Amino acid sequence: MTEIAGGVERHLILRGRSSRADLGAFLTRALRLDESAVIRFRNRGEGHVTAWVNTGLDVLAARTIEGQATPTDLITAADHLLQTLRQTRSGIIHAGYSMDSAWRGALPPDGGYSHVDDVPAHVLIDLAQRGADLAREHNTSQGTPGSLLDQEVLTVRGEGGTAAVTMRAVFAMTGMGFIPKADDPTTGAAGTVDPNEIVRVRARSTWVRIDARFGSVAINRSKIPLFVR
Numbered sequence: 617m618t619e620i621a622g623g624v625e626r627h628l629i630l631r632g633r634s635s636r637a638d639l640g641a642f643l644t645r646a647l648r649l650d651e652s653a654v655i656r657f658r659n660r661g662e663g664h665v666t667a668w669v670n671t672g673l674d675v676l677a678a679r680t681i682e683g684q685a686t687p688t689d690l691i692t693a694a695d696h697l698l699q700t701l702r703q704t705r706s707g708i709i710h711a712g713y714s715m716d717s718a719w720r721g722a723l724p725p726d727g728g729y730s731h732v733d734d735v736p737a738h739v740l741i742d743l744a745q746r747g748a749d750l751a752r753e754h755n756t757s758q759g760t761p762g763s764l765l766d767q768e769v770l771t772v773r774g775e776g777g778t779a780a781v782t783m784r785a786v787f788a789m790t791g792m793g794f795i796p797k798a799d800d801p802t803t804g805a806a807g808t809v810d811p812n813e814i815v816r817v818r819a820r821s822t823w824v825r826i827d828a829r830f831g832s833v834a835i836n837r838s839k840i841p842l843f844v845r
Contacts, residue, residue: 625686626711628657628665632682636701642667642679642831643698645792649673653694654718657685660726668723669694671833673765675788676724679831691715724834729818729825730776737795737813737828743769744790747783772817779819785826785835789815794831 630636646653650672658666666680692711701709747769751760770781789795797809816827824835 626690626692626714628683628685628690628709628711630681630683630707630709631663635681635683638679638681639667639683640698640701641793642669642681643694643701646671646677646694647698649788649791651695654715655692655694655697656719656723657690657692658723659685659688670721671788671791673784673788673791675784676834677788677792677794677831678834679792679794685711691719693718724823724825724836725820729820729823731774732776732779732817732819733772733774734814734816735770735772736811737815738809738811739770740786740789740815741795741797741809743783743786747786774817777819779817779824780837781817781824781826782835785824785833788833789826789828792831792833794828794833796829 628639630639643653643655646655646669650670653669653672656668658668660666660680663682663684664680665683665685666678668676668678671677690711691714693713693715696712697709700712747764750764754761754764765782765784765787767783768780769783769786772779772781795809795815796813813829818825818827819837822836822838824837826833826835
């Protein structure tokens with residue numbers, strides 16, 4: 617059954633060969649980080665739509681795919697959408713009931729960012745591995761200590777200013793699988809990152825954005841939490 621909200625049909629139209637796979641990967645990763653994840657879609661021009669999710673780390677993650685959302689600002693449950701995506705072969709994916717009340721906080725602006733600098737992608741992978749080791753060592757019944765997640769593990773400086781990257785952002789980037797990895801053909805090592813692969817760090821007054829090949833994360837660097845719990 618098609619769900620109607622305020623007289624407007626709620627659905628996604630996916631275009632392009634890779635759109636289904638890209639959205640499926642995004643939803644699967646989002647649910648691994650937060651089993652009750654809520655996805656927010658915003659149209660970008662006539663041919664693309666950006667999917668946003670709060671990763672559960674107080675960091676937003678986004679991926680843009682070929683498609684369009686109706687309505688143009690669409691919020692829905694990740695688990696429902698993934699199930700629907702798997703069950704239909706059509707390019708029209710019905711979004712189910714509105715989850716507007718479950719979304720807290722504003723999305724970052726689309727523009728107005730200054731390019732700070734590019735960072736080798738393997739640096740973030742290495743930081744994530746070291747962070748995971750520390751998390752296992754210091755884990756409590758409440759999970760990973762906030763002091764570890766809030767630690768500024770990388771400072772990027774350039775003509776566009778200075779941007780601090782916290783462990784939250786590193787975990788969000790790697791947890792969403794935004795950095796491509798492949799088996800090393802010479803050593804057979806799994807999860808090898810091309811040494812030429814980079815992530816781009818941009819900043820504006822209250823936001824830091826990190827762009828990788830398969831998606832972006834956005835960090836609100838004001839002291840106001842993204843989401844009220």
